[in-house]
Every structure is written in C-alpha cells, then in structure tokens.
Amino acid sequence: MSNGKNITITVTRYRPEQEDEPVEQSYDIDFQDDWVVLDGLNHIKDHIDGSLSFRWSCRMGVCGSCGMMVNGEPKLSCAAFLRDYYPGEVRVEPLNNFPIVRDLIIDMTDFMDKLKAVQPWIIREEEKPVSEGEYLQTPEELKEYKQFSMCINCMLCYAACPVYGLETEFVGPAAIALGHRYNLDSRDEGQERRQHVIASTEGIWECTYIGECSVVCPKDVDPAAAIQRNKVATTGGWFKSVLLPWGKK
Amino acid sequence: MMSERNTEHKAYVRRVPITWWLHNRRYFLFMVRESTSVFIALFVLGYLYQLFLVSRGAEVHDLFQESLRSVPFVVGYAIVLLFALYHSITWLGLVSKIQIVRIGRLTVPPFLVGLGAYLSWIVASAVVAWLILNLK
Numbered sequence: 001m002s003n004g005k006n007i008t009i010t011v012t013r014y015r016p017e018q019e020d021e022p023v024e025q026s027y028d029i030d031f032q033d034d035w036v037v038l039d040g041l042n043h044i045k046d047h048i049d050g051s052l053s054f055r056w057s058c059r060m061g062v063c064g065s066c067g068m069m070v071n072g073e074p075k076l077s078c079a080a081f082l083r084d085y086y087p088g089e090v091r092v093e094p095l096n097n098f099p100i101v102r103d104l105i106i107d108m109t110d111f112m113d114k115l116k117a118v119q120p121w122i123i124r125e126e127e128k129p130v131s132e133g134e135y136l137q138t139p140e141e142l143k144e145y146k147q148f149s150m151c152i153n154c155m156l157c158y159a160a161c162p163v164y165g166l167e168t169e170f171v172g173p174a175a176i177a178l179g180h181r182y183n184l185d186s187r188d189e190g191q192e193r194r195q196h197v198i199a200s201t202e203g204i205w206e207c208t209y210i211g212e213c214s215v216v217c218p219k220d221v222d223p224a225a226a227i228q229r230n231k232v233a234t235t236g237g238w239f240k241s242v243l244l245p246w247g248k249k
Numbered sequence: 250m251m252s253e254r255n256t257e258h259k260a261y262v263r264r265v266p267i268t269w270w271l272h273n274r275r276y277f278l279f280m281v282r283e284s285t286s287v288f289i290a291l292f293v294l295g296y297l298y299q300l301f302l303v304s305r306g307a308e309v310h311d312l313f314q315e316s317l318r319s320v321p322f323v324v325g326y327a328i329v330l331l332f333a334l335y336h337s338i339t340w341l342g343l344v345s346k347i348q349i350v351r352i353g354r355l356t357v358p359p360f361l362v363g364l365g366a367y368l369s370w371i372v373a374s375a376v377v378a379w380l381i382l383n384l385k
Contacts, residue, residue, distance in 0.1 A: 016259035072272065099260035107260045140354070162276065165265035209343065210279045228347040 006030050007086050009040050011052065012093045014100045022100060025049075026089075037077040037092060038066050041104075054104035061218060064154030068104055069093040074156035074216045095159035111155055114171050117197045118179035123190025141186040148181035148226055150219040157213035157223050163206060170206040171197060173213035173223035180226040199234045207231075282339050285332040292329045341366045 006028055014022040027044045035043075038056055045052045056066040059078045066077040071091050082090065098106035128135075157173035164170045179198045183191045197203055207227045214224040270280040302310045316322060345363030349356060 014261055016261070022261060096263070097265070099262045101260050162265060162269045165269070208279075208283070210276065212273075212275055215275060222346075225346050228343070229349070232347060 004030070005083075005086055007040070007082055008089045009037075009044065010089060010091045011041070011044070011104065012100070013052075013103055014094075015051075015102060031082045033083050035082045037068070037070055037075070037080045037082060037090060040082055040090070041077065041092065053102045062152060064152035067095050067154040067156050067159065069096055069159065074159040076154060076156070076218050079218060095155055097159055097161065097165040098155070106155075108155060110168065111153075111158060111172065111175070114175040115153065115178065118171065118175045118194050119190060120175070120178040120182055122182060122185060122188050123193060124187075125189045135187040137186055144186070145181045145184035148177050148184065148221055151178055151181070151221045151223075152219060154218065156216045156218065160212040160216040162210060162212075163208055167206055169202045171200075171203045173227065174221075176204060176230065177221055177223035177226040180230055195234075198230055204230045204234065282336060285336040288329045288332040289336060292326070292333070337370065341370055
C-alpha cells in the first residue's frame with residue numbers, strides 16, 4: 001500500500017467544550033502518490049484519531065464541501081495532492097474568514113443567508129404552463145452565463161477575499177457571481193429583484209478588485225469579473241436613467 | 250435559528266491580521282497599486298495649488314514655475330510619473346477582463362479589448378501633450 005513516503009499533516013483542532021481557542025495537532029502518516037489531502041485526513045480519522053472533524057462528500061471536486069486552507073491557500077482538499085507538498089509539511093486549517101465550529105468545520109450560515117438574498121434561481125414574472133413546453137435557449141444564450149453557472153458554492157473565494165474578512169456585511173464573490181449568472185440567463189426576468197442586493201453598498205461596491213477570488217476558484221468561475229461587470233452595467237444603467245429622457249427608471 | 254445554534258457551539262471567530270496584504274505576492278501587488286493613488290493625489294494637489302497661484306498674479310506664479318525646475322521637484326515629479334504609469338498600466342490591464350465588447354454577434358477577443366484600451370490611452374495622452382506644448 002505505502003510507497004514509503006511519510007508526511008506530517010498539521011491540523012487545526014478546535015473542540016469548544018475543551019478549548020477556548022484553536023490549537024494545532026500534528027500527525028505523521030505514510031501516504032501513496034495518488035492521495036489527496038482529504039485522503040490523508042480520512043486516514044487520520046480512520047486509523048489514528050477518530051475525533052478529528054471535517055466536511056467532505058463527493059471526493060471529486062463537485063460538491064464543494066471539503067474546502068480548507070492548505071498551507072495558507074484556500075483549496076478543495078480533494079484536489080490537493082499530498083505529493084505536491086512532499087517532503088514538506090502540510091498545514092490544514094479551516095477556511096479563512098468564517099467562524100470555526102469544530103476543528104476544520106466552519107459556520108457557513110452567513111454565506112447561505114447571502115446566497116439566498118441574491119435569489120440564485122430563475123425568476124419569471126409569469127410562468128407559462130407546462131403544456132407549452134420548455135423555455136428554449138440558443139447555444140449563444142447558454143454561453144452568456146455558463147461560466148458563472150459552474151460555481152459549486154465551495155466558499156474558497158470567500159476565504160481568499162480580505163474584503164469579506166474585514167467587512168463581513170459584504171455579499172461576497174460567489175453570491176454575486178451566481179446572481180450575475182441568473183441575470184445573464186435569457187429565461188430569467190428577476191434582475192430588478194436582485195439588484196437591491198447586488199448593486200448595494202454591501203454588494204458590488206464593497207469590492208476593491210483584489211481578484212484573489214478568481215485565482216483560487218477551482219472551477220474558473222471568475223467572480224471578480226462578474227462583480228466588475230456588474231459595476232459597469234449598474235453605472236451605465238444609472239447614467240441612462242438620469243441623462244436620457246427615455247432611460248430606464 | 251442557525252445563529253443561535255452556533256452560539257451554543259461557541260464558534261470561534263478569527264480576526265484578519267493587519268498584515269494580511271503580506272500573505273502573498275498578489276495581495277502585495279494589489280496594495281502597491283492602491284497606494285500609487287496617493288502619489289497621484291499629491292500631484293493633483295500640487296496642480297490645484299499651481300492654479301490657485303495663477304489667481305495671485307503672474308509674478309507669484311512665475312516664481313512657483315521657477316521652483317518647479319529645482320531638483321527636489323523634478324525628482325518628486327519623476328516618482329509621481331512612475332507611480333502614475335504603474336497605476337494606469339495595471340488599471341488598463343484589467344479592462345479586458347471586465348469589459349465585453351460586441352460587434353453584432355461577434356464578441357471581440359479580450360486581448361484586442363485590452364490593446365484598444367492601451368492605444369486609446371496613448372492617443373489621449375499624445376493629444377493632451379500636444380495641446381499643452383502648442384497652445385499658448
């Protein structure tokens with residue numbers, strides 16, 4: 001099984017019933033070349049310390065559950081290979097900018113509230129009956145939003161965003177990118193209803209375009225671009241409404 | 250509901266350290282870009298002061314003009330120019346990531362959008378320079 005390689009994984013531990021603040025705990029493990037950080041953590045949990053707590057599910061970069069700070073960078077732990085860190089140490093911490101509930105588990109309530117606030121679903125003024133069939137879309141219309149639909153809600157972008165860490169009211173990269181995704185969808189009619197969240201002070205205008213959210217995104221969603229494009233569109237819309245007599249109110 | 254439950258669990262809140270921008274090269278370069286604005290603001294303040302001196306008469310203004318030729322001013326303005334160039338180049342470099350340009354059904358490739366932004370900047374700068382040097 002083992003390839004003879006041994007690596008030290010240092011993990012943040014926080015057990016609120018016995019610690020006031022997080023501490024570190026190191027584990028030496030033998031690993032195989034195809035092991036990712038998540039495999040290492042599962043090995044620790046299964047064979048060394050069953051009390052270690054962390055989230056994971058699909059193990060294939062789809063569910064977005066296993067986001068963690070790996071050597072200081074937000075990563076999906078199922079996509080970070082231990083061999084890439086060998087022979088160095090691997091330091092695994094909970095995602096930055098979120099409260100720690102236990103060990104590597106963060107409290108994602110704030111993100112979920114903000115995600116819900118942008119209404120990331122198709123909104124229709126009036127639903128047509130099922131008997132009339134699907135809402136058809138051309139490949140060009142699909143291409144408009146497809147990139148932004150790849151978001152898996154892993155929250156790595158929030159962990160990478162110092163603005164979110166400093167200004168917790170900031171709606172944040174993923175929520176805005178997903179709102180943008182639906183605004184671009186030809187089937188959607190809900191842009192006006194999202195605008196009070198996306199174009200608010202706590203929305204796009206809080207962003208200073210550091211751009212790290214797009215760098216760490218495991219799905220190349222580019223939330224930073226979504227935010228800046230919303231700034232341009234919102235500004236253009238405002239000028240139109242003010243300057244042009246036929247401008248949209 | 251969720252918040253109450255987490256309070257029971259004593260969720261640990263971490264603070265962002267004041268040195269967050271030293272964490273990686275990209276954060277650092279962002280801060281460099283932002284701080285260049287300070288130098289541009291200083292230049293604008295100097296320019297506004299110069300306009301103010303115009304209202305005080307030709308003699309006062311000429312004296313100030315003369316002082317602009319001194320070494321400290323020349324060095325200062327050279328530094329401001331460097332920072333202004335850095336800010337402009339990096340700012341325009343972001344245009345192609347933000348602005349989607351369409352001509353009919355064709356989407357202009359991002360590198361052409363970026364190129365257009367740089368060329369527009371150069372042309373606009375050349376026009377301003379020509380006006381300053383040729384209009385009396």
